[in-house]
Amino acid sequence: MTLTPKRAQDSLVQMTELVLPNDTNTFGNLMGGRLMYWMDIAAALASMKHCSAPVVTASVDNISFENPIKLGNVVHIESKVSRAFTTSMEVHIRVWGEDPVQQYRYKSNEAFMTFVALDPNGNSRPVPKIIPDTEEEKKLYESAMSRRQMRLILSGKMKPEDADALKAFFSI
Template sequence: MEGKKAIESLTVMNEIVLPNDTNVFGNLMGGRLMYWMDIAAAMASTKHCNSASMTASVDNISFKTPIKLGNVVHIEAKVTRAFNTSMEIHLKVWGEDVLNQHQYESNEAYFTFVALDATGKPKSVPALIPETKEEQLLYEGALRRRQVRLILSGKMKPDEAAELKALFMPQEV
């Protein structure tokens, strides 16, 4: 299976925050944003693996700045690494006050998706080819983030996480 470039999975999604999307403070509800982020991540993963895929996990979503009623939400999603049947997708979210021409960072997260075949079983995905310095850094960190996810889900024992141990344990000389 031939590898694919990270840029090939790039998905940009835009939404306007309407009254039905907000809480009592006039801010975009977190659940609505997560819904939109999940859709963007699904599109990015599908572009990479050319098949259906499903959400396997969502890392911490940090809400840095609220997005107000009437503002535009910009979501950018891109695959950062492909494993055997899963893909890590990095998402960045900005808000934009169009009237005042001001953009601001709102959120960032990592989602993991699993590619599925026609019967709904996990299937192999193409390798990812990072090209830019940022893509390379995200690619290299993805293995450590994956090990954290696997430990937290009980699918890996901490002493099996070689990449993480290398960060915290002194190397023998």
């Protein structure tokens, strides 16, 4: 079965949330777990949009919290498939906070998550390839193989010596 490749931009999902008291810690900042929950939803939606199938989260890369998002601020989450492999998709997620009173927007964090498409029996199924258009999409697409191989090595699914995309980083 040959699947028609799709543009990265076609998987774009933008979510907006308001930080309410139940979403915050004792410092009045958005709880990291709540933000990760929202990021997971946005990334799953982008994956489903790309492959037109149910998906499951396979991995979450490092999430660094650059700036806290305060109570009453708005959270903007943008997710887009950066590369599709055989049955999995890497999704790039960016998060901004916005102070609606002072009217400024600031970067909170970004991350990569991997999703696997499922068939009606719950087994993995092939996904369409990605066509990157913009310079940023092309950079994310090209660097995705290195990130994928790192994930596979860390999960024990690949031997370091088999990671061709990473050899340039470690060879002398």
